[in-house]
Amino acid sequence: MLAFNVAQLLKEGIGATRHYSLSGSLYDIDEQNAGPVPIEGFLDVVRIPKGLLAQGKAMLTLNAMCRRCLAVYERDVELDIEEEYVATVDVVTGYRIDLTEGEDDEPELLINDHHVVDTREVLRQYAVAALVDAGLCRIDCRGICPICGVDLNSESCNCHTASVDPRLASLAGLLEEMD
């Protein structure tokens, strides 16, 4: 499950905790990951004054694009989750809680009127963030020849990439380090 009814937890005192197993599928992470993308993990959820604090980890395998050769490869990703969920309805009285806007404009995650925390959108956003630094398909990926464009992992070419102007060579080395 990726959505949980937290009504009981909300009725308990500050500091009460629950352990939830995360298991399910994500969709529409990006073009390479339309889903279903299986995800497994856990959340430890603590009752805090304004709602709940959820902390946990989730594992999934994403199709990532190598930033050196642009090949799509499978990448195991671990997501470190930490989010606050704000209660919108008082679980005891049923009254709507008047949420005043905080100082920061960060949109808050809300526990819905049925006291359900749905983690799917949050997990999807964490997965999107994990893909920003897509990494390399393998640690020694040779990339693409800048002249003829062949994938140097599977082919070689006769381009004279060695004849780089020595003044540019140090720059190339610097770029390589930044990689």
Ligand SMILES: [Zn+2]
């Ligand atoms: Zn690569």
Ligand SMILES: [Zn+2]
């Ligand atoms: Zn070439």
